[in-house]
Amino acid sequence: MEPRVITITSGKGGVGKTTITANLATALALAGHQVVAVDADIGLRNLDVMMGLENRIVYDLVDVAEGRCRLRQALIRDKRLSNLFLLPAAQTKDKTAVQPADMVKICEELRSEFSFVLVDSPAGIEHGFRTALAPADEVIVVTTPEVAAVRDADRVIGLLEAAGKESVELAINRVKPEMVERGDMLSVEDVLEILSIPLIGVIPEDPEVIVATNKGVPVVLNNLSPSGQAIKDMARRLLGEEVPFPTLKGKESIFNLLSRWLRRK
Amino acid sequence: MGAVAIKGTPEGIAIILRGERADIALQELEAILNSSVSLLEGNRITLEVKVPAVGVDELAKVLGTLKSHGLSVEKIVSDAESVRKAAYALGLKSEKSRGVKPDFALVKRGPVRSGQKVSYEGSIVIIGDVNPGGEVIAGGDVMVWGSLKGIVFAGAPDDHSRRIYALRLEPSLIKIGPYIARPPEGAREGPLKPEVAFVQEGKIVVEELG
Ligand SMILES: Nc1ncnc2c1ncn2[C@@H]1O[C@H](COP(=O)(O)OP(=O)(O)OP(=O)(O)O)[C@@H](O)[C@H]1O
Ligand SMILES: [Mg+2]
Numbered sequence: 001m002e003p004r005v006i007t008i009t010s011g012k013g014g015v016g017k018t019t020i021t022a023n024l025a026t027a028l029a030l031a032g033h034q035v036v037a038v039d040a041d042i043g044l045r046n047l048d049v050m051m052g053l054e055n056r057i058v059y060d061l062v063d064v065a066e067g068r069c070r071l072r073q074a075l076i077r078d079k080r081l082s083n084l085f086l087l088p089a090a091q092t093k094d095k096t097a098v099q100p101a102d103m104v105k106i107c108e109e110l111r112s113e114f115s116f117v118l119v120d121s122p123a124g125i126e127h128g129f130r131t132a133l134a135p136a137d138e139v140i141v142v143t144t145p146e147v148a149a150v151r152d153a154d155r156v157i158g159l160l161e162a163a164g165k166e167s168v169e170l171a172i173n174r175v176k177p178e179m180v181e182r183g184d185m186l187s188v189e190d191v192l193e194i195l196s197i198p199l200i201g202v203i204p205e206d207p208e209v210i211v212a213t214n215k216g217v218p219v220v221l222n223n224l225s226p227s228g229q230a231i232k233d234m235a236r237r238l239l240g241e242e243v244p245f246p247t248l249k250g251k252e253s254i255f256n257l258l259s260r261w262l263r264r265k
Numbered sequence: 266m267g268a269v270a271i272k273g274t275p276e277g278i279a280i281i282l283r284g285e286r287a288d289i290a291l292q293e294l295e296a297i298l299n300s301s302v303s304l305l306e307g308n309r310i311t312l313e314v315k316v317p318a319v320g321v322d323e324l325a326k327v328l329g330t331l332k333s334h335g336l337s338v339e340k341i342v343s344d345a346e347s348v349r350k351a352a353y354a355l356g357l358k359s360e361k362s363r364g365v366k367p368d369f370a371l372v373k374r375g376p377v378r379s380g381q382k383v384s385y386e387g388s389i390v391i392i393g394d395v396n397p398g399g400e401v402i403a404g405g406d407v408m409v410w411g412s413l414k415g416i417v418f419a420g421a422p423d424d425h426s427r428r429i430y431a432l433r434l435e436p437s438l439i440k441i442g443p444y445i446a447r448p449p450e451g452a453r454e455g456p457l458k459p460e461v462a463f464v465q466e467g468k469i470v471v472e473e474l475g
Contacts, residue, residue: 147397151379154396158378194396196376 003111006118006238007040007136008171011152013123015144016173019209020201020231021120022050026218027235029084034114036075036085038107040132041122042098045089052079052216053086062090065102071109080221085114096127100134107135125159133160138167140200144174145186150194157197169200171234176205188245201234202245203227268316269293277309277339280331282316287323290316291330298334310336313362314343321351328355375411377401384421397437406430412457425464434460434471444469 008021018041025037039047042062048054059074064087071087078084087110090097103119110117121132133139139160143153153170160168172191179185188202206227212219219228220235233243268284282290298305312327319327328338341352341359352359371385375393381400383389388405391413399415401407406428407419413431418440420427425442439446439462446469459474 151396151398154376154379155398158381161378194376194394196393 001115003115003117004137005107005111005135006116006138006140007121007132008118008140008142009121009129009132009156010123010142010149011125011156012143012149015142015149016171016203017123017142018047018050018120019213020140020142020171020173020203020234021118022047023218023220023228023231024235024238025084025116025118026051026078026081027220027232028116028118028238029078029081030220030232031235031239032083033116034083035116035118036087036110036114038087038110038117038119039089040098040103040119040128042089042093042128043091043095044122045091047120048076048086048088049216050213050218051086053088054216057088060088060090061106062093062097064106065098071106098131100131103131104135125156129156133163133165136165138169139165140169140171141195141197142171142173143191143195145172145176145180145188145191147186150186150191154195157195169198170195171201171203172199173201173203174205175202199245200237201230203230203234269297271297271305274311277311278305279311279313279342280338281313282319282327284316287316287319287327291323291327294327295330298330298336305334305336309339312338312341314341314345314348317345319343319345319348319351321354324348324351325355328357370405370408371403375409377415379415395431395436403427409434419462427463429462430459430474432457432459434462439469441469 008017010017021037025035029035037047039045039061048057053076056076059069063069064071064074075085075087107117119132119136122128141153141156143149157168172188175188176185180187192199204226206225208219208222208225209227212222219225220231222228236243268282268290270281272279284290331338338357341348341357342362343349343359344362349359370388370390372390372392373383375391375395377383377391377395377399379396379398382402384402386404389401389403389407391401391409391411394411395401395409395413395415395417397414401415402418402421404421407417409431412433412435414435414437416438417429417436419429420442423442425444427441429439429441436448439448441462441464444464460471461474462469462471
């Protein structure tokens with residue numbers, strides 16, 4: 001299998017990019033793949049915290065880009081999984097220290113050792129976003145079912161299309177079935193209808209995420225967590241499996257049909 | 266026949282000369298004036314010249330013919346610079362023909378996403394949705410084969426005769442020529458219901474189609 005560079009981005013901040021990157025990387029590693037997660041959110045790094053690796057950082061992405069260390073030296077091996085690595089972001093440096101071309105070069109090097117390179121993008125559509133997107137073969141756009149987040153996701157998808165990115169898929173995070181039922185929140189179908197790109201994941205709102213974040217143990221390692229299950233499903237879909245989307249409270253799942261239809265295009 | 270057309274416009278009468286040859290148009294004009302001049306008298310007259318290669322001499326002949334029937338031309342309309350120059354040489358006002366937008370349409374597959382803008386001097390057909398924050402600006406009509414939730418402008422900049430069609434018409438802002446409207450907030454539920462927006466008595470109105 002060709003190595004795959006997948007960037008996780010969103011437009012609006014705080015919708016769960018980092019949570020999904022950490023968990024997806026862990027899930028893919030659990031499935032036996034060589035995986036590296038790259039934190040491209042320079043200045044606001046937190047992928048290391050979610051993976052529980054913050055105490056092991058010596059060098060970071062900026063050090064690699066500026067030639068202060070070799071790429072290998074900056075990679076941190078996961079505590080639990082020997083085939084999972086992190087390339088951390090710098091904490092306090094200039095946000096433009098890493099250029100898109102640097103990122104492409106670094107990811108090229110990572111491709112020779114990993115089958116999955118997951119890049120966690122910063123929010124927004126500025127320099128950091130463009131840098132995180134530059135090396136991507138595939139893009140996962142994360143949104144929550146809120147009007148503002150969907151609007152920003154739409155904007156980002158438009159920019160990705162303009163940039164010629166062909167594989168762009170959608171993850172909808174923090175879905176609260178009760179709120180959808182009450183009509184207080186957009187449904188998965190509503191979001192899909194607006195954004196009309198293939199669906200790769202639907203992740204429920206889950207208090208376990210916050211617990212897991214604080215402990216630095218990704219939820220996919222917790223077999224009882226519904227969000228962990230949803231992200232494992234997402235990983236299986238990435239690996240080419242047909243995994244149906246669970247129906248929301250007995251409602252006929254139009255998005256199963258819709259997403260299958262969209263994938264066929 | 267057919268080298269001369271006469272039609273009423275909001276500003277008076279337009280005499281249109283067309284075809285390939287000025288002499289033929291002149292002959293025909295004379296024939297028409299001889300039979301129906303009384304209908305034209307007293308009107309403000311615009312001469313629209315669509316015959317190519319009309320110079321000062323030809324134009325002077327046409328104006329002389331009209332004058333001999335008691336008709337004086339107020340202005341010349343032509344897209345040919347040579348004709349407008351000739352008009353100028355004869356001391357007449359002239360202008361380019363306007364308001365005739367090409368009847369071509371730009372067809373684009375949607376969705377038109379937030380931050381994207383589709384604009385074209387003719388009409389625009391979007392196959393798909395126009396999402397909130399997306400923008401469509403047409404010199405002609407706009408047709409959206411989907412939900413129209415963004416900003417839409419038909420008849421840009423000043424043609425109020427243009428129309429906007431959509432399977433679901435819920436724009437955040439709608440403009441037709443010089444008229445502007447901001448529909449009430451909030452998405453409407455229910456099945457798609459094709460609608461058309463147009464200007465009636467100085468206001469943008471929306472009507473169900475079919
Ligand atoms: N499915 C979920 N259920 C409950 N809480 C969640 C879920 N997903 C994310 N969160 C919480 O939302 C917050 C933001 O998540 P996260 O940091 O992953 O977002 P982000 O998109 O990376 O943010 P930023 O744009 O700042 O980088 C965190 O506190 C996280 O614990
Ligand atoms: Mg983040």
